[in-house]
Amino acid sequence: MNPDFTPHSQISGDEILDDGEYSQDLENQHRDYSKLLRYGMLGVLGLMVAVGAVFGAKNLTKTKPETKEVAVARPLPVITLQAKPVQSYQVLRTYTGEIAAIRTSELGFERGGKLIQVFVKEGDRVKSGQPIAKLDVSNLQMQKLQLEAQKAQAQARLDEFIAGPREQDIAAAQAAVDDIKQQLQLQKTKLKRRKYLYGEGAIAREQLDEIAFGENSLNARLRQAQSNLDQLLAGTRTEQVAAQRAAVKQLEASISDLEINIAKSTIKAPFAGIVSARQIDEGTVVNTGQAVVRLVENTSPEARIGIPAIVVNKLQVGSPQTVEINNQTYSARVASILPVVNPSTRTQIVVLKLESSLISQINPGETVRLKLTDTIPTEGFWLPNKALTQGLRGLWTSYVLAKPKLEGVGSKEQGLEKNSFVLEQRSVEILHQESDRVLVRGTLQPGDRIVANGVHRLVPGQMVRPIGETGRQRDREIEILD
Numbered sequence: 001m002n003p004d005f006t007p008h009s010q011i012s013g014d015e016i017l018d019d020g021e022y023s024q025d026l027e028n029q030h031r032d033y034s035k036l037l038r039y040g041m042l043g044v045l046g047l048m049v050a051v052g053a054v055f056g057a058k059n060l061t062k063t064k065p066e067t068k069e070v071a072v073a074r075p076l077p078v079i080t081l082q083a084k085p086v087q088s089y090q091v092l093r094t095y096t097g098e099i100a101a102i103r104t105s106e107l108g109f110e111r112g113g114k115l116i117q118v119f120v121k122e123g124d125r126v127k128s129g130q131p132i133a134k135l136d137v138s139n140l141q142m143q144k145l146q147l148e149a150q151k152a153q154a155q156a157r158l159d160e161f162i163a164g165p166r167e168q169d170i171a172a173a174q175a176a177v178d179d180i181k182q183q184l185q186l187q188k189t190k191l192k193r194r195k196y197l198y199g200e201g202a203i204a205r206e207q208l209d210e211i212a213f214g215e216n217s218l219n220a221r222l223r224q225a226q227s228n229l230d231q232l233l234a235g236t237r238t239e240q241v242a243a244q245r246a247a248v249k250q251l252e253a254s255i256s257d258l259e260i261n262i263a264k265s266t267i268k269a270p271f272a273g274i275v276s277a278r279q280i281d282e283g284t285v286v287n288t289g290q291a292v293v294r295l296v297e298n299t300s301p302e303a304r305i306g307i308p309a310i311v312v313n314k315l316q317v318g319s320p321q322t323v324e325i326n327n328q329t330y331s332a333r334v335a336s337i338l339p340v341v342n343p344s345t346r347t348q349i350v351v352l353k354l355e356s357s358l359i360s361q362i363n364p365g366e367t368v369r370l371k372l373t374d375t376i377p378t379e380g381f382w383l384p385n386k387a388l389t390q391g392l393r394g395l396w397t398s399y400v401l402a403k404p405k406l407e408g409v410g411s412k413e414q415g416l417e418k419n420s421f422v423l424e425q426r427s428v429e430i431l432h433q434e435s436d437r438v439l440v441r442g443t444l445q446p447g448d449r450i451v452a453n454g455v456h457r458l459v460p461g462q463m464v465r466p467i468g469e470t471g472r473q474r475d476r477e478i479e480i481l482d
Contacts, residue, residue, distance in 0.1 A: 097305030
């Protein structure tokens with residue numbers, strides 16, 4: 001070892017030590033230092049033990065009073081409720097549908113023509129039979145006037161046939177017959193004379209023949225005049241009257257056809273409703289059947305709502321219901337239940353008839369809601385939301401008051417036991433939740449006293465003191481008192 005780097009060497013210039021003496025001296029110094037260090041550590045350890053003993057004695061002297069203080073600490077005041085079992089609960093379910101019009105029509109003309117006037121605009125309410133739009137009918141009016149003139153002519157001839165010949169015509173025909181008869185009588189007298197003269201040779205054969213042929217001509221004229229007189233006396237034939245009547249009816253039919261075409265040139269509302277669309281304006285030449293306006297009926301508003309089949313079975317046709325439209329409630333009744341089940345939604349359409357007085361307040365296509373109360377049979381307990389705290393594995397817990405088990409206490413502690421309880425934790429499962437309460441089932445028993453609020457401040461085994469009890473109150477908040 002190099003003595004120059006040894007801190008414990010004290011070699012002067014006059015001392016000369018060999019290696020053996022130096023090593024022995026160094027070893028002795030190390031031995032003395034180790035003893036000194038060992039005795040120092042033992043002293044420090046003894047001092048620590050002494051201090052610990054002193055503090056331990058103080059703690060021991062305080063243990064008994066502190067334990068007694070915990071035992072007699074004032075329990076935490078809580079408000080409780082009594083667990084009351086129920087056999088069922090009611091759920092208010094809302095089903096949505098829409099106001100449907102009974103009829104919707106695309107109104108158009110049955111003939112083509114020029115549109116000259118539209119009497120309504122979109123959103124107008126019309127009555128049944130009210131004019132909607134009109135075509136130009138000037139050409140039809142002219143044709144009607146012509147047919148009416150022809151009909152008047154035919155009707156006059158028919159009246160003439162029915163009335164028969166006039167007396168003047170009969171008298172003239174009779175006079176014509178008498179005149180020819182007189183002429184024929186004169187002709188016969190002349191023929192008789194001419195035959196005599198011809199027999200005497202006084203006249204030629206030619207003169208006799210002239211008189212003979214003149215008689216034949218007068219006989220023919222007499223037959224014709226007599227026939228005309230007989231025809232007038234017999235009156236008009238029934239066949240002529242029937243033919244003339246047919247001609248008059250044909251003209252009447254033509255006029256009626258024109259009147260129908262004129263009437264078809266004006267669209268009239270087939271039912272009371274609302275004009276939902278106006279598709280063509282004045283001046284347009286429309287075709288047969290081309291839609292001009294769309295009319296939606298609103299005389300009897302109906303609500304169509306899809307409801308599950310299991311709920312529909314509880315409804316009856318004619319039963320009164322209450323529906324909500326635009327945040328307003330209205331009375332309705334079940335008009336019918338359609339038997340078809342929608343394969344996608346598994347619902348049936350329930351048709352609700354609303355009051356007819358709602359025509360001006362409700363429009364087709366508006367959303368309607370029907371609220372129905374469904375009773376679900378199940379056992380459980382109603383608890384406030386604030387009586388539960390979240391537990392493990394998706395369960396919830398509540399705190400139930402139980403009698404504490406105290407041993408070795410005096411009369412003062414026994415008096416405290418009568419008004420104090422210890423908290424026990426009970427696991428529950430939520431079956432149904434409403435605004436501020438829940439229906440649960442689990443390890444609760446009927447009659448259990450349950451902490452109604454402030455469970456976030458509590459722990460299992462904590463001492464509490466009930467200061468009040470509340471029932472199934474849903475309108476006031478339950479408070480825990482410190």
